Amino acid sequence: MAKAMAPRGFARERVLEAAQGLFAEHGVSGTSLQMIADRLGVRKSAVYYQFPCKDDIVVAVFRPVFEDITRVVAIAEAIGSREVQREATISGIIELAVRHRRTTVLVHTDPAVVGIVEAIGDFRDASRRLQTILAGPEPDPSTLIAIAVLVPGLLGAAADPTVSDIPNEELHRMLLDCSRRLFAAQAPADQEADGSKTSTPT
Amino acid sequence: MAKAMAPRGFARERVLEAAQGLFAEHGVSGTSLQMIADRLGVRKSAVYYQFPCKDDIVVAVFRPVFEDITRVVAIAEAIGSREVQREATISGIIELAVRHRRTTVLVHTDPAVVGIVEAIGDFRDASRRLQTILAGPEPDPSTLIAIAVLVPGLLGAAADPTVSDIPNEELHRMLLDCSRRLFAAQAPADQEADGSKTSTPT
Numbered sequence: 359m360a361k362a363m364a365p366r367g368f369a370r371e372r373v374l375e376a377a378q379g380l381f382a383e384h385g386v387s388g389t390s391l392q393m394i395a396d397r398l399g400v401r402k403s404a405v406y407y408q409f410p411c412k413d414d415i416v417v418a419v420f421r422p423v424f425e426d427i428t429r430v431v432a433i434a435e436a437i438g439s440r441e442v443q444r445e446a447t448i449s450g451i452i453e454l455a456v457r458h459r460r461t462t463v464l465v466h467t468d469p470a471v472v473g474i475v476e477a478i479g480d481f482r483d484a485s486r487r488l489q490t491i492l493a494g495p496e497p498d499p500s501t502l503i504a505i506a507v508l509v510p511g512l513l514g515a516a517a518d519p520t521v522s523d524i525p526n527e528e529l530h531r532m533l534l535d536c537s538r539r540l541f542a543a544q545a546p547a548d549q550e551a552d553g554s555k556t557s558t559p560t
Numbered sequence: 561m562a563k564a565m566a567p568r569g570f571a572r573e574r575v576l577e578a579a580q581g582l583f584a585e586h587g588v589s590g591t592s593l594q595m596i597a598d599r600l601g602v603r604k605s606a607v608y609y610q611f612p613c614k615d616d617i618v619v620a621v622f623r624p625v626f627e628d629i630t631r632v633v634a635i636a637e638a639i640g641s642r643e644v645q646r647e648a649t650i651s652g653i654i655e656l657a658v659r660h661r662r663t664t665v666l667v668h669t670d671p672a673v674v675g676i677v678e679a680i681g682d683f684r685d686a687s688r689r690l691q692t693i694l695a696g697p698e699p700d701p702s703t704l705i706a707i708a709v710l711v712p713g714l715l716g717a718a719a720d721p722t723v724s725d726i727p728n729e730e731l732h733r734m735l736l737d738c739s740r741r742l743f744a745a746q747a748p749a750d751q752e753a754d755g756s757k758t759s760t761p762t
Contacts, residue, residue, distance in 0.1 A: 384589065384671050386590075463669075468587065499723075500737075502723060502724075513712070514669075515705060523706060539741050540741055
């Protein structure tokens with residue numbers, strides 16, 4: 359019995375690792391239990407033994423991501439200033455996106471993952487709290503647009519092969535710069551139109 | 561013979577329309593020929609009669625998108641100024657993303673569509689020329705990051721249900737504002753650090 363339990367934990371991790379790679383390459387719907395078994399060099403029944411259906415694998419792959427999102431949101435919610443809240447949340451999401459570059463993006467882009475997020479209470483709650491803290495209590499259209507650009511932009515950039523050789527810390531810092539520009543520039547853009555900011559054409 | 565040809569053209573359009581909706585909802589890999597047939601209320605053999613395999617449907621759905629991208633790139637390539645080139649290209653891509661809100665995004669996010677783009681010469685060329693004109697001849701890392709954020713950000717925002725009630729023209733203008741901030745703010749961010757721009761804390 360003890361002998362049977364030890365390899366089960368190990369095999370579970372191997373299935374999740376293989377699934378994560380295949381999800382990133384083919385999407386969740388494009389990945390079959392047979393493909394996971396093939397990648398591991400085992401029979402499909404060995405995968406079934408760990409996870410009765412593919413949805414169980416999807417939930418297990420993305421649970422750590424939503425646990426991290428919940429922590430990021432909890433940290434931010436305790437902060438008083440709205441601006442600091444948003445900056446802390448965005449930095450936390452970037453950290454996650456950069457750490458798991460090709461997996462995190464699927465939370466936003468893969469219809470099968472989006473469906474699972476809606477179906478699992480914990481995941482759905484984390485996602486709603488994240489949206490609320492980014493947008494604030496009564497967001498105007500331009501804030502909503504900035505967030506609608508920012509989230510897929512950050513996750514998509516972290517997953518982009520053209521930036522794959524930029525180290526995590528540097529990519530994190532550069533993406534945080536991008537997000538600051540996207541929000542902070544909203545007011546100055548109007549000021550520019552008023553002529554209250556001087557421009558130096560060269 | 562003439563009688564057989566007329567409904568065929570019509571049926572082709574209906575298959576493409578149904579496929580487009582299903583691709584947006586379930587992704588390409590999550591959409592089967594059976595699902596397309598079910599949505600149209602016809603037998604699967606009727607879909608097979610129009611398109612021998614699903615890849616043919618994917619190519620037919622996305623061909624107009626890549627024809628539009630090719631036109632946008634051709635228009636921009638003829639312009640002298642690098643800045644105007646980029647602005648014209650980005651505005652052209654936003655127009656496309658806003659016109660087909662839930663389909664255009666798949667070009668960037670659906671692994672099955674990305675695979676087809678690489679496999680079809682015309683699509684691949686359009687995609688490379690687009691990347692080249694956005695990045696310029698010798699892009700620095702921060703330009704590459706801005707583009708890596710911008711493209712999924714714009715396409716993702718246009719497809720976002722939270723902005724679905726914003727009219728096309730207004731959404732187009734707001735997304736172009738976002739992209740201007742993302743690029744234009746690169747230099748001012750340094751100036752700010754130098755103290756050459758005054759800030760008014762209120």
